[in-house]
Amino acid sequence: MSEAVINQQPAAQRPEQSATPVVPKDAAAVILLRDDSDARDPVVFWARRSERMAFMPGFYAFPGGQRDDADAQVEVDDAADRETATMIACAARELFEELGVLAARGADSLTKGQLASVLDDLTSARMTFAELLAHYGLHLDARDFQFAGRWVTPPFSPRRFDTLFFVVKCPRKQEPRVLTPEFDTGEWTGAREAYARWRRAELMAAPPVVHALRTLAAGLADDLYERFLSVPQAHRRPLRAIEFLPGFVCFPVRTPTKPPATTTNCYVVGTRDFLVVDPGSPYEDEQAALAEFVKELISQGRCLREIVLTHQHPDHVGGVEHLRATLGGDVKVAAHRLTAEALRGGVRVERFIEDGDTIELDGDPRLRLRAMHTPGHTRGHLSFYEERAGALLTGDNIVGFGSVLIDPEEGSVRDYLSTLERYRQLPRLVALFGGHGPATGSPFAKIDEYVAHRLKRERDILAAVRAGAATPSEIVARAYADVPTKMRALAERAVLAHLLKLEEDGLVARAAGGRFAARSPGGLDAK
Numbered sequence: 325m326s327e328a329v330i331n332q333q334p335a336a337q338r339p340e341q342s343a344t345p346v347v348p349k350d351a352a353a354v355i356l357l358r359d360d361s362d363a364r365d366p367v368v369f370w371a372r373r374s375e376r377m378a379f380m381p382g383f384y385a386f387p388g389g390q391r392d393d394a395d396a397q398v399e400v401d402d403a404a405d406r407e408t409a410t411m412i413a414c415a416a417r418e419l420f421e422e423l424g425v426l427a428a429r430g431a432d433s434l435t436k437g438q439l440a441s442v443l444d445d446l447t448s449a450r451m452t453f454a455e456l457l458a459h460y461g462l463h464l465d466a467r468d469f470q471f472a473g474r475w476v477t478p479p480f481s482p483r484r485f486d487t488l489f490f491v492v493k494c495p496r497k498q499e500p501r502v503l504t505p506e507f508d509t510g511e512w513t514g515a516r517e518a519y520a521r522w523r524r525a526e527l528m529a530a531p532p533v534v535h536a537l538r539t540l541a542a543g544l545a546d547d548l549y550e551r552f553l554s555v556p557q558a559h560r561r562p563l564r565a566i567e568f569l570p571g572f573v574c575f576p577v578r579t580p581t582k583p584p585a586t587t588t589n590c591y592v593v594g595t596r597d598f599l600v601v602d603p604g605s606p607y608e609d610e611q612a613a614l615a616e617f618v619k620e621l622i623s624q625g626r627c628l629r630e631i632v633l634t635h636q637h638p639d640h641v642g643g644v645e646h647l648r649a650t651l652g653g654d655v656k657v658a659a660h661r662l663t664a665e666a667l668r669g670g671v672r673v674e675r676f677i678e679d680g681d682t683i684e685l686d687g688d689p690r691l692r693l694r695a696m697h698t699p700g701h702t703r704g705h706l707s708f709y710e711e712r713a714g715a716l717l718t719g720d721n722i723v724g725f726g727s728v729l730i731d732p733e734e735g736s737v738r739d740y741l742s743t744l745e746r747y748r749q750l751p752r753l754v755a756l757f758g759g760h761g762p763a764t765g766s767p768f769a770k771i772d773e774y775v776a777h778r779l780k781r782e783r784d785i786l787a788a789v790r791a792g793a794a795t796p797s798e799i800v801a802r803a804y805a806d807v808p809t810k811m812r813a814l815a816e817r818a819v820l821a822h823l824l825k826l827e828e829d830g831l832v833a834r835a836a837g838g839r840f841a842a843r844s845p846g847g848l849d850a851k
């Protein structure tokens with residue numbers, strides 16, 4: 325659905341609560357090709373984003389980054405206009421900073437030692453990139469930076485980029501190496517092999533990277549750039565359906581969810597037979613966009629098996645009945661029995677899914693999803709695990725950014741921690757697909773981060789109670805003074821969830837008036 329159509333919505337139908345998506349930041353990225361590449365199977369440099377990165381950790385990516393103010397000062401020969409020159413300068417600078425490769429004319433006359441000192445001058449900010457190029461008699465030429473598309477991160481992400489991609493041939497005497505903590509590792513790879521690895525679900529990559537690999541894998545023929553630019557997303561049209569792994573398509577829909585999220589991830593899972601998981605939008609335009617996508621798949625001969633729900637929250641079920649009605653009414657909805665009970669009178673659930681049930685989806689590859697009953701966020705919460713791909717749909721137990729709300733009585737911290745532990749025990753994990761935000765390519769680091777976050781909260785809350793704070797509101801005031809006023813009520817619910825667990829653990833006791841006190845091993849503290 326285009327921006328224009330969304331904007332035609334009457335104001336009254338627009339979500340009042342949800343935050344507006346963030347404005348994309350200008351960025352540039354480099355598809356670096358090895359100079360001696362075989363034109364039929366070019367060799368490209370890619371790197372794995374660090375597990376510690378907040379944005380798409382564990383994803384394979386190309387070097388690149390945000391535009392710097394000083395990039396506008398760099399002269400670029402033969403550039404079509406100032407804007408293009410600036411973005412080429414950004415690409416060249418990022419390539420140099422991240423991989424040590426300086427794609428400037430004249431750089432071949434520098435010794436390795438000189439190149440290292442240029443890089444040091446740049447990274448230590450002794451000189452700007454423009455000053456350095458001038459100082460060493462180097463210059464950038466637009467003909468060394470072939471435009472290969474401009475992609476915008478879809479609105480579902482808390483960090484968005486408007487990225488120009490350039491194909492650059494690595495200068496003969498230079499060898500790229502990872503110099504930035506943003507990447508764990510980097511390597512030259514044949515484009516065909518890299519694309520095949522993604523197809524085999526061995527790793528995660530963002531859509532423009534997958535598109536570049538697929539394009540390069542067909543060889544460096546004359547129509548290379550036509551092929552790069554042959555998809556609408558390469559012209560800044562945000563992608564609606566994002567295939568992070570083969571058979572796992574994320575279709576984010578706008579929902580009245582909790583900030584900072586503005587969308588809920590609906591997933592279309594399967595390579596021929598498919599499921600629609602969590603069609604959550606209550607908004608007509610978004611429901612129509614999803615229905616159109618699903619109908620298109622059906623028209624290609626694919627088969628919608630059923631609609632599946634991870635849990636009952638409105639931002640996950642808001643579009644179920646619309647989708648069912650649009651498709652003729654006989655599509656079945658499946659969920660956990662407890663979710664069905666919570667939805668009684670609203671959404672009709674025809675089939676119950678229990679822990680350990682499997683859903684087989686024919687196709688190439690065939691997918692086999694194992695349902696896991698994973699309470700914590702809600703009592704009837706389901707997750708779905710596909711072992712071959714190492715993919716886990718986590719619903720709202722783990723999301724792409726921020727933390728998860730545990731709101732009693734539906735939510736339980738104890739159950740939540742057990743659920744995270746079950747996730748950690750899964751035999752193979754490549755990707756986590758959460759209910760909001762981008763997928764995660766470093767599953768175990770993410771699970772550990774969530775566990776550590778919960779345990780830290782628990783310690784903070786217990787310390788606050790021991791220091792005399794007796795109610796959720798007093799605890800929030802003491803331990804989470806930085807929580808914005810608007811979020812206070814939610815923060816208090818989250819604190820209560822922890823207090824209930826601490827009570828079960830025998831570390832705090834509830835007294836009259838909903839007040840809590842710390843317990844020493846011998847009984848109630850005097851406080």
Ligand SMILES: [Zn+2]
Nearest residue numbers: 635637701720
């Ligand atoms: Zn939820």
